[in-house]
Amino acid sequence: MKNALAPMVAEYLRAVAVAVLTLVASGNFDPRSMAIGSAASLLPLLARGANPNDAGFGRSQKDPTE
Secondary structure, eight states: OHHHHHHHHHHHHHHHHHHHHHHHHTTOOOHHHHHHHHHHTHHHHHHHHHOTTOTTTOOOSSOTTO
16 A cells, blocks of 8 residues: 555645745745645645546555555
8 A cells, every 4th residue: 555655645745846836936935825735736636546547546446455
């Protein structure tokens, strides 16, 4: 399970970094905006996880620890 979770966490951290860097580059240093951007960056990962046809992170009938 730990090996299956690592790529998802790495993808989320990349998305958070892009969201925060975009806000900083635009001159917005508001911590609330950064928190909202970080939370919103979770949406694409959740969408990929909910998609059963996604080979990388999608739901499957098989146990990911096998």
